[in-house]
Amino acid sequence: MNKNNCFFYNKGITIIxxxxxxxxxxxxxxxxxxxxxxTFNIFDKSxxxxxxxxxxxxxxxxxxxxxxxxxxxxxxxxxxxNIYEFEAYSPQSGNQKTYKIIETANSELEFRENGNLIxxxxxxxxxxxxxxNPPIYFLELKINKENGEKLEKQISLYARNITSED
Numbered sequence: 001m002n003k004n005n006c007f008f009y010n011k012g013i014t015i016i017x018x019x020x021x022x023x024x025x026x027x028x029x030x031x032x033x034x035x036x037x038x039t040f041n042i043f044d045k046s047x048x049x050x051x052x053x054x055x056x057x058x059x060x061x062x063x064x065x066x067x068x069x070x071x072x073x074x075x076x077x078x079x080x081x082n083i084y085e086f087e088a089y090s091p092q093s094g095n096q097k098t099y100k101i102i103e104t105a106n107s108e109l110e111f112r113e114n115g116n117l118i119x120x121x122x123x124x125x126x127x128x129x130x131x132x133n134p135p136i137y138f139l140e141l142k143i144n145k146e147n148g149e150k151l152e153k154q155i156s157l158y159a160r161n162i163t164s165e166d
Contacts (some may be wrong), residue, residue: 052123052145056153059121060139062111064157066099067139071161073131081105084129088161103127109141125150135159 010128070086077083084101100112110117124146130138138157143151 052143053151055104055121056141056143057107059109059111059119060141060153060155062119063099063101063139064155066097066113067137067157069161070159073129073137073159073162075129075131076104081141082127086162101127101129107144135162 023034042103066088067086070088076083082103087096087098089096097114102110104110107122107124109121109127111119125144126142128140135158139155139157141153145151
């Protein structure tokens with residue numbers, strides 16, 4: 001047997017085959033990479049939008065949970081900031097607690113229980129508790145989103161323990 005005959009049987013992968021495979025994979029990945037990257041960019045924007053929407057929902061849920069059992073309600077303005085104050089029994093402990101909803105000067109809305117911060121939300125354009133028809137109260141929350149859109153949430157509550165003053 002001649003030693004040079006083993007080169008003619010093609011029993012392996014040639015450099016040309018490896019180069020062609022690498023070029024084909026390069027073309028496939030160069031087309032697929034922008035599509036994968038774009039899906040991650042869409043996810044980030046939508047998660048921010050969902051987060052702002054969900055934060056507004058959570059703020060109104062927290063306020064409404066405690067406001068429904070409120071026994072007294074007071075609205076005051078100190079240094080141009082609206083402060084909504086009510087006393088209610090805590091659903092968890094059954095103790096009477098003081099709750100405050102404070103609109104801060106830097107467009108934030110804070111919800112506090114006995115002075116402790118429960119929740120804070122940013123970019124608040126307007127928050128209002130409409131008490132024209134007690135014991136039914138309307139809560140209105142308007143938020144400026146980062147992309148310039150406005151988010152508006154409203155909820156009506158029946159505060160069964162607040163006595164109306166006639």
